[in-house]
Every structure is written in structure tokens, then in C-alpha cells.
Amino acid sequence: MATQQLGTIAVIGGTGAEGSGFALRWAGAGLDVVIGSRSNKKGETVAAELTDKLGGQGTIRGADNLGACEQADVVVLSVPYESQEGILASIQSGLPGKILVTLVAPLLGEKKGRYVPASGGSAALEAQAQVGDDVTVVAAFQNVGAHHLADFDHVIDCDVLICGGKRADRDIAITLAEAAGMRGVHAGVLQNAAIAEGLTALLISVNAAYKTRSAGIRITGI
Amino acid sequence: MATQQLGTIAVIGGTGAEGSGFALRWAGAGLDVVIGSRSNKKGETVAAELTDKLGGQGTIRGADNLGACEQADVVVLSVPYESQEGILASIQSGLPGKILVTLVAPLLGEKKGRYVPASGGSAALEAQAQVGDDVTVVAAFQNVGAHHLADFDHVIDCDVLICGGKRADRDIAITLAEAAGMRGVHAGVLQNAAIAEGLTALLISVNAAYKTRSAGIRITGI
Numbered sequence: 001m002a003t004q005q006l007g008t009i010a011v012i013g014g015t016g017a018e019g020s021g022f023a024l025r026w027a028g029a030g031l032d033v034v035i036g037s038r039s040n041k042k043g044e045t046v047a048a049e050l051t052d053k054l055g056g057q058g059t060i061r062g063a064d065n066l067g068a069c070e071q072a073d074v075v076v077l078s079v080p081y082e083s084q085e086g087i088l089a090s091i092q093s094g095l096p097g098k099i100l101v102t103l104v105a106p107l108l109g110e111k112k113g114r115y116v117p118a119s120g121g122s123a124a125l126e127a128q129a130q131v132g133d134d135v136t137v138v139a140a141f142q143n144v145g146a147h148h149l150a151d152f153d154h155v156i157d158c159d160v161l162i163c164g165g166k167r168a169d170r171d172i173a174i175t176l177a178e179a180a181g182m183r184g185v186h187a188g189v190l191q192n193a194a195i196a197e198g199l200t201a202l203l204i205s206v207n208a209a210y211k212t213r214s215a216g217i218r219i220t221g222i
Numbered sequence: 223m224a225t226q227q228l229g230t231i232a233v234i235g236g237t238g239a240e241g242s243g244f245a246l247r248w249a250g251a252g253l254d255v256v257i258g259s260r261s262n263k264k265g266e267t268v269a270a271e272l273t274d275k276l277g278g279q280g281t282i283r284g285a286d287n288l289g290a291c292e293q294a295d296v297v298v299l300s301v302p303y304e305s306q307e308g309i310l311a312s313i314q315s316g317l318p319g320k321i322l323v324t325l326v327a328p329l330l331g332e333k334k335g336r337y338v339p340a341s342g343g344s345a346a347l348e349a350q351a352q353v354g355d356d357v358t359v360v361a362a363f364q365n366v367g368a369h370h371l372a373d374f375d376h377v378i379d380c381d382v383l384i385c386g387g388k389r390a391d392r393d394i395a396i397t398l399a400e401a402a403g404m405r406g407v408h409a410g411v412l413q414n415a416a417i418a419e420g421l422t423a424l425l426i427s428v429n430a431a432y433k434t435r436s437a438g439i440r441i442t443g444i
Contacts, residue, residue, distance in 0.1 A: 157442040158442060158443075185428060186427075186428065187427055187428055187431070188424060188426075188427025188428070188430070188431065192420075192424045192427055194420065195420035195423065196424070198416065198417035198420060199417055201414065201417065202383070202385075202409050202417045203441075204410075205385075205408075205410025206407060206408065206441060206444060209389075209409070209410065210408070210444040212444055214442075214443030214444070215442070215443045215444050216441070216442040216443050217439050217440065217441060218439065218440040219425075219428060219438070220379040220380060220437070220438040220440055221379055221380075221434060221436030221437045221438050222428060222432040222434055222437050
């Protein structure tokens with residue numbers, strides 16, 4: 001799938017470290033990107049700052065979350081788990097018929113490296129239950145460290161597990177991964193998102209054991 | 223840690239495809255290995271067959287599961303999830319003071335590639351609750367395909383996530399991984415075993431999507 005076929009990408013929570021990092025990489029790869037924030041003003045301000053960083057290699061627009069969502073063909077959710085329910089409710093009217101790519105990983109036990117599953121089994125399954133069947137939720141990018149994203153030239157040594165939807169829906173997330181300089185891997189149904197979310201906690205344990213913050217995963221044998 | 227320091231390794235369920243594969247690799251690497259089966263006779267018969275396969279590169283003894291456990295310094299559990307509770311009960315008297323390395327991954331939804339967590343959160347946590355605090359459960363090797371093991375020369379392109387116990391306990395499992403030709407990775411507390419177990423289901427989904435049976439994982443950045 002060519003990146004141009006993706007249309008407009010809205011990054012909900014696009015003023016955060018992770019959302020900004022992806023917005024920069026995607027706009028730098030030629031995608032049409034709008035970032036959303038709680039306030040329209042903050043969205044526009046951060047979008048201008050990010051556009052400056054791109055140094056002529058692309059433009060990022062800003063809006064409030066619902067405004068960004070309404071402009072988009074693909075909606076990317078990059079918010080803390082604690083904010084997920086409220087922010088999804090605020091953009092619900094802009095979602096029907098669209099793909100919602102969620103990056104959310106619940107890290108309730110982060111400090112101790114403990115895996116604490118979301119109450120609905122996974123944050124992605126909770127999101128799908130909330131937004132309804134008119135929206136296709138695809139889970140991706142849970143295991144990518146935000147500190148890797150902002151540096152354009154940094155090669156991210158981590159595959160992106162993509163769970164949910166049909167193959168064509170996952171292909172959209174795979175194209176997004178490739179535009180951000182990573183490999184996306186088809187990883188089955190949305191129920192598998194629980195595992196990808198849990199991996200984030202496990203990688204935090206690995207980081208602690210090896211005194212790094214760069215642990216990631218690669219899928220072999222495919 | 224040198225392999226000789228491990229002492230005697232008992233492989234409970236060592237007549238199955240996975241248990242036999244590890245027994246062969248460990249005995250071939252110079253470890254003292256005894257395989258256990260439900261019957262002493264089957265254990266001895268399969269042990270003799272495996273010793274033949276080793277072609278003079280090692281010896282494998284056979285016994286019933288409890289007998290194997292009583293001889294061992296390190297006990298490896300390689301049984302189907304459905305059999306775990308009954309077999310643990312049958313070897314309980316031989317376990318106190320020892321390390322129990324469990325390879326068990328519950329694959330309740332295997333055909334559909336669905337992740338169905340064990341009722342206790344993970345098979346490894348269920349095992350720890352059952353055997354009690356006198357036994358240290360370490361989870362490892364859940365993601366290694368049995369078909370990879372029997373062929374000695376086959377390089378297994380998969381890391382081994384090791385969860386549970388203290389660092390010294392995980393070091394024992396890391397030495398076992400290295401003796402089998404793989405890299406072991408410290409992956410935190412036993413609660414993280416749920417994620418490693420779930421990964422097995424996710425890799426089955428990956429296998430289905432890519433029409434292979436060789437999908438594995440590597441940890442990067444450490």
C-alpha cells in the first residue's frame with residue numbers, strides 16, 4: 001500500500017512525546033498529518049513547532065481532538081490509558097466508518113515491571129467496545145519507546161505487532177509503520193492486543209535487568 | 223554459570239516432542255539428564271531411544287516422573303497445560319528446595335490464534351501457587367517450537383524469555399537456554415510469565431498470517 005492512499009492521518013494526543021514523534025516521522029515521509037489536543041490552540045501551537053522541526057520536509061496541522069478526527073481518514077490514538085475513555089467519548093462523533101489505530105498500553109504496574117491487564121482484557125478491546133462496530137480498532141506500536149521517535153535518523157530496532165480488524169485494516173497500520181521507519185507484522189485478532197500491551201510491561205522489566213531503556217522485539221522466521 | 227554447576231536435570235514429560243528435544247540438546251551439551259514419564263518403563267524405553275540418537279555424545283536416563291524429580295537438582299516441566307495440575311501433584315514430594323523451570327503455555331484458543339489466559343493469570347503462577355513457597359518456579363521456553371529442537375544442527379532463531387525467582391534462579395534457566403543453543407533473557411517477575419505464555423498464541427497468529435510455523439522473537443537493544 002502506498003503512503004498516499006492513507007489519506008489524512010489524525011494523531012489524537014498528538015502533542016505528547018509519543019504522538020509528536022509519530023507525527024514528525026509521518027509528515028516527514030510525506031503523509032498528510034493533523035495533530036489533535038484537548039484545546040484547539042495548543043494543537044495549533046504544537047503543530048507549528050513540529051512543522052518548524054521538519055525544516056521544510058513537511059507540514060503538520062493542529063486542531064482540537066474532535067476537529068482533527070473529523071478531518072481524518074485514519075485516526076491514531078496516542079493518549080495515556082487513564083485518559084482513553086474520556087478522550088474517545090469526546091471524538092466519538094467523528095469516528096464512524098474509520099479505522100482507529102490505538103497505541104495505548106496500560107502500564108498500571110510500571111515501576112515494578114508488573115503486568116496488570118486492563119479490566120476489559122486489553123485497552124484495545126475496551127476501546128473497541130466503547131466506540132462500537134462502526135469503527136474498526138487496530139492495535140499497534142505499543143512497544144515503541146517515545147524517546148526513539150523524535151530523532152529522525154535513529155533507526156528503531158523494533159518490529160510493530162499489529163492486531164485487529166481484517167488484513168486490509170492491518171495493512172493500513174503496516175504502511176504507517178513503514179512510513180515511520182519500522183516493520184509492521186500481522187499478529188492476528190484484536191484479542192491478541194492484550195499480549196502486545198503486556199509486552200510493553202515485560203520490556204520495562206528487561207530494561208531494568210539490563211540497565212537500558214532500549215529493549216524492543218523483533219519477529220523472526222517470517 | 224557453567225553447565226556442570228547445574229547438576230542433574232529432570233525433564234518431566236520428557237517423552238513428549240518438546241521434552242525429548244530439550245533432553246537431547248542438554249545431554250548433547252554434556253548435562254546429566256533424566257527424563258520422566260507417567261510410567262517408569264516408558265521413561266526407560268524412550269531414554270534408551272534418545273541415547274541411541276545421541277550416538278555416543280551423551281546418555282539420557284529414564285524413570286517415572288517422581289523418580290526423575292527425586293534425582294534432580296533442577297526440574298523442568300514439559301507437559302500439556304491440561305495435565306499440569308495432576309502431574310505436579312504426583313511429583314510434589316520431590317520438589318521442595320528445588321528450582322522448577324516450567325515450559326507450559328496454555329493454548330486454549332490455539333486454532334483461532336486467540337489468547338485465553340489461564341484462570342490463575344498464567345500457567346506458571348498456577349504452578350507456583352500449587353507447589354508452594356519451598357519451590358522456586360521460573361518460566362521459560364514457552365515460545366520455542368518443538369519441531370526446532372530435535373534437529374541438533376538447527377540454529378533456533380528465537381530468544382528465551384525468563385520470568386520469575388531471583389536473578390540467580392533465572393541464571394540457571396539462562397544456562398539451560400545456552401546449553402540448548404539459545405539466548406536467555408532476564409524478563410522480570412513470574413507475573414510476566416502471562417505475557418510470555420500469551421506470546422505463544424500471538425506467534426501462532428503470526429504463523430497463520432505468514433504461512434509458516436517458524437515465527438519466533440528476538441529481544442533487541444540489550
